[in-house]
Each structure stands twice: as structure tokens, then as C-alpha cells.
Amino acid sequence: MISALLVMAGIAIVLGAVLGYAAIKFRVEGNPLVDKIDAVLPQTQCGQCGFPGCKPYATAIAAEEADINCCPPGGEEGIRKLAELLNKEFKPFGDNAKPKPKSVAYIDENTCIGCTLCIQACPVDAIVGAAKQMHTIIAADCTGCELCLAPCPVDCIAMNPIEETLSVWKWKYPVYALSPTP
Amino acid sequence: MTQLYHFHGGVHPPTHKNQSTRSPIATPPLPSKLVIPFHQHVGSMAKPLVQAGDYVFKGQLIGMPEDGLSSAIHASTSGTITEIGMQVVAHASGLPDLCATLIPDGNEAWIERERHNPITLPIDEIRHILRLAGIVGLGGAVFPSDAKLRGGKHHVRTIVLNGAECEPYITCDDMLMRQRARDIVRGGDIIRRVLGADEVLIGIEDNKPQAIAMMQEACVDRSSMRVIAVPTLYPGGGAKQLIRVLTGIEVAAGVRSTDKGVQCFNVATAYSIYRAVAFSEPLLSRIVTVTGNVQKPQNFEVLIGTPVDELVAWAGGKPDTTHHIMGGPMMGVALPNDQVSVVKACNCIIAASDALFPPAPPAMPCIRCTRCAEVCPQELQPQDLYWFAKSKNFGKAQEFHLFDCIECGACSYVCPSHIPLVQYYRFAKSEIWARDNDKKAADQARERHEFREYRIEREKQEKADKLAAKEKAALAAKQAAPVSDDAQQKIQAAMALAKQQAITPKNVSDLTPQQQAEIADIEARRANSQARAQSDAGT
């Protein structure tokens, strides 16, 4: 009887020690919920949600300070993912936040005066250029956040919607008549 | 008699193959123009090498394969390139892609060709030739053959040559095997040599007795090669299904057949491999079955780039044709219009009419009869996949192995509710791919954003450090100067400091005495020569 108790107590102590050690060894740095939310957000860094970037918005959602329907670039799909992640009800976009077609910025290189203001605005360093030199946008890195539009003093940046090409074409959702069961 | 195995499910749709096998492969006259897309294969697009106005010879390379997975594109006949531009291509999307338009001059003037002996040619050379000859899988997958012949970490023991041709209406491989069996077998020899395989199994469905006989005759003197008749059962020509039937090897989900020591090639690919290696003939034409609503269903040897409407006209297209299908009725896609051109993936053109393909009856809700699961050759649960794809529950669809679906259409074929199941699977697959890409883009943007923040932070820090250093220096100078309240003195000290900072170039501070001596030497010489130059100018 005693020996059984001792064995059980011994196991409990060993397991406790292992758990305690694991808690220290594998401690998760930062706030895991914020990171999880951030992983769902599209990383446009556009600030259309009213926060200065995706991570701050994620932090606000985690702290229940922001709603889940404030990110237009994420689309309804994004809201759905957030709702699933946070166990909340799906909420459609409000009137002030409507998703737009995906675009990339394009600099009219004849008008650009090389002021570098857009370079400073771009959150993902997608613009290359130097003072008094023409600037250009690396389309592959541009997230379409539109943050470079406002600072440009000569309004030479335009947003071009991404055209559908063979490499990004998708099969459409099948639409067909569903006859009701008689 | 070899032991054969079975795969799960399968269906028996009416084959409709007899119409197009009555006459041998025909060579049509040169078309009025050829529209040759630069992207006809898996991998990156070939880089155009020609411009509008260029004269090209038959077989001339006009699209260079890019690095990595890619393949070459050639002029299918001699003539003049009139345009390099975007044109609608043979693809379900109906979207344009980069194409070269070639007006034939009627001379069929070949570029220079060499003959090689495939038995002695170095193996690396063979792969190189195939890459530049634009040889890709002709069963429909258009995967570059040179990449397939590279061999992985696993030794390939068995080569399967796929002559099953299970899809209704299509007979191009059948006719090729009947008429050109010898060259197919020689192509099999090359594949076997390159991959160092032990045996070649040629699988042909037993509804093609003539093709089986011809192939058997062609490889009678090869001990390592066997022709095996497999039961006619759709989709027995799927690579995984044929491998299963011939070898009993089950290629599990997400595993490549090479990991199991088997590699599968279409018979037409083997034929093209031989022609390319032995005669330097790039892939300029392929056998295409033209059938359905035409007067004379037949197989043609068609130049790549031939417009579909001209091709169908040679077979006698009937006026009540509604549209054309590329591929078979089970897996094919409707062409966006009949001006698109024949590409390497195009094994069959079916002219469709309402009589041949009556519009599908309206779909009804799924009654969960599981007939689809009974016939699915990949042992999936199509009714569940349909449910998840329909409700856009993509995570669940992937969990239920959506990507194992080969889109054979057996499930839609038997569905009593006439649900277009495969369309849902295609939709779900492309949606998942797009999402993966979005995710990658977001991750990249996050990384770039974080790096930018770090960089800005670092620059700020560096600036602050510099400022601090300057202040410190100023303080030190002030302390060094004789302590006096005289403002003049302070200003002088600051000026001296500024002067010192401004004129002392960094690269001459803290030099060794020896280096300083050298510098002094050089300065002296410079002054000397300057003085001499001045005195020269004076005289």
C-alpha cells in the first residue's frame, strides 16, 4: 500500500518537474493570439482599418478594442477567417469599408520629379529610386496599399487593377440551375 | 500470362472509338496560318527569340526554354513571322497568351538536322536535346520530358509506356501504335537507357487488338519489353491506375511514382523522344483525333499552331456544331472559340452538337447515394468533397484529399442527381492555390515591412549615436580650451574644432610614421614638379 502510494507520488513529482521545466523551456514569446490574428491579415499595411498597420490592428482585435470587419483588403473571406479563429459571428463590412479590386501602384515615369516622398511612405520598400532620379515600383512587392498616392506632389502614381492572366486564372464557382425536388 | 491487378471503381462509358479508326493517319495541307503559343508546357514560358518580319525555317527554335522547368517552342513550318502578340489560346479560361503568328511559305524548308545514334549518345546530351526539342508529355499533362528523365533519388526499375487511351472518342495513340510501333519501341529503349531501368511495360486496353499486335511485333526481339493488354475500364489510362494494374504498386497520396521505382510515359511521348534524339526533329506536330459531329472522323498529323476551324473543316465539320471540346468528353474542356490553335496538349478535338451531347438535365440536390464513391478510382468520397467545395470549406476539402482527385469525371458520370461534381473540384483546387499564393505574398509583405521598421529603427539609433559622439567631442574640446568666460574664446574653440573636423580627411588620421613619411615624400615631389611646370610655362 505504502509502496503504491510512493510510486504514485514519485510519478506525480517527476511529471510535475517535467511540466514545470517544459513551461520554462518552451515558453511562447509574445502574445500568441496577436500573432495568430496577424497571420490571417493580408499584410497590406494600408491603415484602412484605422490602425497604423496590420500588427496594431491584430493587437487591437486581440484586446477586443476593434471589430473584425474593418480590413477591406482581406475581403469577406478575411472576416470569415477571423470569425472562425476567434469563435465569433461573421459580420459584413460596414458602409465605409468596402473591398476594392486588387491593384498595384504604377509611377508615370515622365512626370516623376524624384522627390523620394513616396519611398518614405511605402511600408514594404516596394519603390526604388534616388533623389532627383526617376522612381519605379517593384510590382511583385507592391501590396496595393495606396499609401504612396497622397504624398506624391505631382500626382504621378496611379493604381492599376491586376488583370486576370492565364497564370492567375481561377475556375469559377459552378453556377447551374438546381431543380427543386418534386 | 502476367498477373494483373485492379484499381478501385471505374466506369464503362460508350467508347465511340470506331468512327475515327477506319482510315489511317492523314496529313492535311498546310494551314493558312499558324498561331504558336510560347507557353504550351508545365513550367515557365519560353522566351521569344524572333520578331515580326523574321523568316524562319521549319524546326527553327523560336522560344528558348527559361532556366528551371520549361521547354522550347519551334516554328512548325518555314515562313514569315507576322506578329508576336497576345491571342486567345486553347484553354478553358478563354484568356489570351503570348503567341507567334507564322504565315507558311509552302516550301517546308527545314533547318539543318543531324542524325545521332541513340545507343551511344551520352545521356546528358540526350536530355539536352530533348529540352531544346521541346519534348513534353503528350498524354495531356505536357510535363517537360527532360525533367522527367532526370531521375530522382530513387532508382527507377520499371518504365510504364501508357497506351491505354481509356477516354471515349480519342484514338490518336491507337493509330500511332498501329502505324509507328517501331519508333515508339525505340523511344522506349532511349527512356530505359537514360533512367537505367530494368524493364519496360507497355499497357494497352484490350479494345485495341490491332495496336497490341503491332506493338508486340515491334518489341518481339527485346527481352526487357513487354506489351500487356489491360481490361477496358475508364480511367484505366490514368498514370496511377495503369501503374497499379500493371505492377500492383499503390502510389499513395502525395507520393510520386518514381519514389516507388516506376515512371510512366505516354506512347506518343516515346515516339517524339525517338524522333528528336535520332533525327533532331523537334516537336512540330502531333496526332490529333478529329471526331464527333464531322463527316469523316479521322486522325491527322497536325502542325502545332494549326487553327481548330481549319482542322475541323478537313474532317468535314457539320453546320449544326455548337462548340468544340479539346480532349475527351470526360476530362476535356470546351474551347473558347474555334479560331484557337492546336497546342501540344491537344490530343483530340470533338465537334459537339446538341444531338451528340444533349445539355445536362438540371442538377438536383445530392441524395448521398454514394454511387460516386463506388466508382472513384482514387478511393475518395466525392459526395463529401462536393459538400465541402460547395460550401467553400476548403480546409476540410483538403483534409479529405481533394488534391488526389484526378478530375476523371467518373463520379459526375454516375451521379443520379447530375451534379457537375468535377467543376466543383476544379473550382476548389484553383481557389486553394490562389489562397496559398496570397498567403505567400502576405508573408513576404510582412517580412519586408518588419525589415523596414527595423531599418528605420537602426537608422534612428545610428543618428542618435552620431549626435551623442559629436556632443561629447564638443564638450571635450571645451574642457581642453583654457577656462575663460570670454565668449570670443568659446567661438574660436568651436571654429577650430569645426575646421579640424572639416579638413582632416579621415584616411590620414592615425597613420604609421612610415606612411606619413611616404606621404610627405609624395607631397614634396608634387610641389617640385609643379614648380618645374610653372618655370617651363614661364620660359
Ligand code: SF4
Ligand atoms: S508602392 Fe505604393 S501602393 Fe504599393 S505597397 Fe508601396 S506604398 Fe503601397
Ligand code: SF4
Ligand atoms: S452520386 Fe451524386 S447524389 Fe450520389 S452521393 Fe454522389 S454526389 Fe450525391
Ligand code: SF4
Ligand atoms: S473526378 Fe475525382 S472524385 Fe470524381 S471519381 Fe474522379 S478522382 Fe474521384
